[in-house]
Amino acid sequence: MAIYLVVFVALAMALAYGKTRAAPDLDPAIERIFPTAGSIELSRGVYSVLDEGGEPVGWAAMGKANGYGGPLMLVVGVDLEGEVAGVEVVEHRETPIFFRMVRSAAYFEEVAGSDFHEVEYDYEAVVGVTGATRTSDAIVASLRSAVAEVADDQFDVRLPAPPRSFEFGLLEIVVLALFAAGIAAHRAGGSVRRWVRWACQLTGLMIIGFWAASPISLAKITSLLSGYFPDIYSNLAFYFLIIGLVITTLLHRRNIYCLYVCPFGAAQRCVGVIGGMNLKLSARVGRVLESSRNVVVFAAIFAAFITLQPALASYEPFAALFALTGSTLQWGLLFIVLTLSLVVRTPWCGFLCPLRSIEIVLRNVGAWGRGVLPGRKEGARG
């Protein structure tokens, strides 16, 4: 447990460092929105703007979304009457001319002066451009989140959620079905378990793998941990996968995701069947590989936290196999791992997969939780 403490503290510090380093200085932008600003105070994500005499003049908040070239960050100022005082883009990685071409200036002018209730979030309608772009989507999304923050904090108004509906399709159905089948089969045991597992894994390989190319990856977990939540409306399946992984690990002590759902695990097993061998590694080699994996996972998360770039953490070759994209490292890993799968049983799962490290942490936490919770002590050894 002591080692966990050290790991958690180190990661928390890395994240805190990354966050402070990445936090931009918003004061100049806020001063452009409120020319009379004297002092600016930050509390709970909202900046209170006071004039020279200490009288409040308005509030400001930051909004962030992913644009064409990377994160796009803007500041919205709202005055005491609840009117949008101005919008300033703080940081964007769009090509300048590209940014001009989407005519954000015209949109911001249109937004300024309207009551925060009545901000028009339809970029295309306001600016008169057709064809949504990632940049204009990012502008609207970050504007909305900034306005919502001020409204919630200062006016105690929950702005209506964007008029969107959950995207519930084949992928979501398959994910839920696989978890359900996996839990049931795991209880049943025996040959039922064996056959259901194959059926589940092959389905996962085809649908979650080749069709949707969206297995759980370290990048996604890191980005969750560092506070970037993917849009839940369009990423339901991802949340199902994460929740399924965590809950089944905590409750069952067996991880249904890895056993029944993960497409890469399925790919390795298929190759293993073709290879028809099961070389056993010596326990000592296995232990060395496992601990080096833990170190790699720790380093990857650490690096991602410090730089706040979750993509850095991703060393898994999933994208190379399922979407044919990825770095040279990932392509090389893919080749090595799947070739190894011919002779060693699921080498990725055993010695390389970051989920394995996370699963061990979760399982230990779960066991500890069951130990602490009253009345569950007997049940803990199942």
Added chain:
Amino acid sequence: MQIFNSGFFWFVEGILFCLVLVGFRAWAQGRGIPLPAWKWATLLLWMLLAGFTIAFVGTSLGENEATAAMRGGLLFGLITVIAGVGLWRLLLTGAREA
């Protein structure tokens, strides 16, 4: 390089192909491995796959598409290796003890 686009090249390639088949048959007989038609068919398919992989890498390099050569080579190479191992096990079926 132009020789490799010529009819003569394919003539030589055809001879080599036949030699491979003859050699394979000799090897299999020596091991006492029976060679029914389906084994020949899968072997030919695999040779097509392996040949495609090699030619894909060569063509991509010739086109200055190094990324395509590397990624395509790894992907198709992986498929070739896995299929090759599977085929190997199939080929050995029915072998009598030497």
Added chain:
Amino acid sequence: MSETDPKTGMNRRQFLTATGAASAVAGGAGLGLFGYAAGKDPNSFLGWQNQEGASLTINHGPYEVDEPTYERVGPTSRPDARVEQLFERRGRFRRQYMQVQEGGEWEPAMAAHYAKVPEDLELDIIYMNEIMPALMKDMETYHDQFFLAEAWSNAMGAVGPRPPESPPGESDFPRPSRYGGFGGGSVSEPLKMKSPEKTAELIKKAAHMFGSTLVGITALNPDWVYGYPIRGRGFEDVNQPLEIPDHWKYAIVVGTPMSWDALYASPNYSTSSDAYSRSRVIAARMEAFVKSLGYPARSHFPGTSYDLMVPPICVDAGLGEQGRHTIIITPELGCNFRPAVITTNLEMKTDKPIDIGVQDFCKHCKVCAEICPSNAITMGDKEEIRGYRRYKVNASKCNNFWMSNLGSMGCRLCVAACPYTRKSNWLHKTAASVTMNDPTGLSERALTTMQKGFYPGPEPSKYYIPSLGGENASYREPPWWLKSEDFIDFD
């Protein structure tokens, strides 16, 4: 079973096995070298070899359909070229912008257009006030790097016929030559042709002999003719609607590809002017040839000398289909095809349009929309434009990026990145014929995924010049003959 050879120490079986193994290694290596040679083969640069045309490489027969693959969905109208033809509008903009700034007015057609599409005015102003100054600045800085690209482009574009100097009623008709039988036709009235089939055969052979890689013939759909003419085409008053002359009955489409390896180095190293120039020359020769038979003919050619829209005519003539980027995708050349059109009333057998599956392909692929640095190509669906459903390209955005580039100027990234625009070798021809013949669409998805995974290019924003926030990136390395620094001692 068999005796051992004393020299090699092998029996017959072992010898055969060893020979087979050696042959496998040699044969495999041979295939690799074959691939390398095929990848390097200059003959895979289709369109530059012979006078038979590339149409011989793919039989259009199985893909012929009765109706073109664009859809007619409503009442149609002809475009007002004065403001809807980008070059024409930009020309007017340049001439009028100063006056307007000093208190003058836009001429009525321009004022009406800007009122209808205010975005075009803003983009025109960005072009004038931001892009041109930035380009001038970077031209100085990067002069040496792109010197040869510019020189090639200038040289390639140096040859070409002049646009017509009088209206169609005059310029299109053959003028018997002063000297009798030579130069420009001597017959005073149209020759009687044996049959439209034979005429079409002759015209197509002529097109290939003049250097055309592809050729197609169609009846001219009047919807494709500009509603108003553009400047420099011999019309007396460009503010008078363009009356379609009776003798614009058929359209002959000719054209050639751009130099392939320069194209892949788009935007800054490639040039349009090589194909422009060759297509212009072919069109002029075809015009003279038809006139020599005693029939009226008028050529419409690149870069800017047209009375009509060319892409839909290419579709009608069976050369290909219109893609997401609105460029024609031909089975032979992909979208690396720069056409010219000759209108005439010489009776010819027309070609049928073809369906090679482009409409399905473009729905999913979107490679061009993803790479387009100006965001001009839509990621969305087709729209109704003047009565026809097709993808809409924002020409103003496109041209703003086009005009901002160094070297030979222009972009052509969508042409270079299109999965159909690949060399004519075993690999890409096989891939193309698989998609063209697979009705399930599965191979399209697989090949598109491979295209994106195996052939990545720089991020869209990197293609801009440094003054506009980019890195002067090109899609692929320029060919050796475009690298100025290897030939010229600038110090």
